[in-house]
Amino acid sequence: MDKIRIVGGHVLKGTIPISGAKNAALPLMIASLLTEERLILENVPRLADVALLQRILGNHGVNITTNGKRVGDDPYAGQTLELDARVIVDTTAPYDLVSRMRASFWVVGPLLARMGQARVSLPGGCAIGTRPVDFHLDALRAMGADIEIDAGYVVASARKGLKGGRYEFPKVSVGATHTALMAATLAEGETILENAAREPEVTDLADCLIKMGARIEGAGTHTIRIQGVSRLRGARHAVLPDRIETGTYAMAAAMVGGDVMLAGARADLLESAFDILRQAGVRIDVSDEGIRVSRNGDGILPVDVSTAPYPGFPTDLQAQLMALMTRASGASRITETIFENRFMHVQELARFGARIHLDGDTATIEGAERLTGAPVMATDLRASVSLVIAGLAAEGETLVQRVYHLDRGFEKLEEKLSRCGAVIERISG
Incomplete structure (x- = not known):
């Protein structure tokens, strides 16, 4: 099993190209199930989760062509996927695939909307909380779906097609919003989704669906209205830059000091996190090229943060911020409001000498x-990369094990950091 070795204490200086967003690419790939025509996605990151979803979609009959692997291509440029779901050969998503990645469960919406049936295993994924799929299923029921749970599978049917309906999510859920939004595009009549997720990845999906002929209003707000259409066409769409990768490298640069340009990053996707970094004493400069992050050696100031749905501080950056705050000049407080088990990195950060006290959903970092x-x-x-950030600043050698977690969400991590001066390498085996 691969490991990552880091020798800490080296300042980061240079340019880090930001990849396409994993959390946008996955639902966009799944949207290919909604049309018989080709969907072309640009700027798709090369990640383990993307490769796994290609296998899952292939199981349904989606033919996928990958461009961007030729000799001479920019190794940091995203790949282009051409997805052709002209013929759906199987509406079952099996346990051995879905159990490895939660997002693959979202195929239930498009399969049900287009084929009138779906049999999808209940999901797996990171052990950071229960994250049930009740909201996904209740939203589909609001559109007339019949749903049963049988031997660990969701069995859904809509023999006469889905019908427009109204559903209010009891709690903001990005995955459930993705699922309901995709299903509603082919439902007869109007569907209204209340308390919908506002994340940029939801808006990116809506933008792509609109290119495919969907009639959607309000994406990016708490109320999304969808007028169903009889069919969707193909389209070409570029995946937006990864805001979590952007925030992660910004915190890495802040941790060790230096000056890093995050090329291709968009500041508008991460305003809350940058506000916190500025409070901590980090300089953030935005330009047409991307986002420049610098710290001139002054101490890191403590902050008080609570995670929240977008546009609040992202839960996916909580672990990285905690790593940064282990070097702050004072006590910081981080409250996790999204996932109940997302403090598992605390014990590992303590191995570096971090002083962290947990009290329910709040961590105090001295x-x-x-x-x-x-x-x-x-x-x-996300916990995995917080250990990398800590290792970059720690004295001596750090060895991060189980790095397959990192491969799920960070493209060419070691290469991007090493080209900016970090001493970091992957050890195979």
């Missing part, structure tokens, strides 16, 4: 003068 490198174990995708 800044330390120094961190010391240590062998650590990744527990989930």
Whole structure:
């Protein structure tokens, strides 16, 4: 099993290209099930989750052509996928595939809308909370779907097609919004989704669906209205830049100091996180090229943060911020409001010498003068990269194990950091 070795204490200076957003690419790929015509997606990141979803879609009969792997291509440019779901050969998404990635469960919406039936395994994924799919299913029921749970599978049918309906999510859910939004595009009549997720990835999906002929209003607000159409056409769409990768590298640069340009990043996708970094004493400069992050050696100031749905501070950056706050000059507080088990990285950060106290959903971090490198174990995708950030600043050597979590969400992590001066390498086996 691969490991990542880091020798800390090196300033980061240079340019880090930001990849396409994983959390946008996955629902966009799934949207290909809604049309018989080709969907062409540009700027798709090369990640384990993307490769796994290609296998899952292939199981349904989607033919996928990948461009961007030729000799001489920019290794940091996103790949282009051409997805052709002209013939759906199977409406079952099996346990052995869906259990490995939660987002693959979202195929239930498009399969049901287009084919009138779907049999999809209940999902798996990172162990950061229960994250039930009740909202996904209730939204589909509001559109007339009949749904049963049988031997660990969701069995859904709509023999006469889905009908427009109204559904209010009891709690903001990005995945459930994706599922309902895609299904509603082919439902007869109007569907209204209340308390919908406002994340940029939802808006990106809506933008692509509109190119495909969907009639959608209000994406990016709490109320989305969809007028169903009889069919969708093909389209070409570029995946938006990854705001979580952007925030992660911004915090890495802040952790060790230096000056890094995050090329292709969009500041408008991450305003809350940049507000917090500015409070911590980090300089953020926005230009047409991207976002420049710098810290001239002054100390990191403590902050008080609560995670929240967009446009609040992202839960997917909570672990990275905690790593940064281990070096702050004082006590910081981070409250996690989205997932109940998302503090599993705390024990691993403590191995560096971090001083963190947990009280329910709040972590208090007492800044330390120094961190010391240590062998650590990744527990989930975002926690994994928080250990990398800590290792970049720690004295001596850090060895991060279970890095397959990182491969799910960060493209060419070691290469991007090493080209800016980090001493970091992957050890195979």
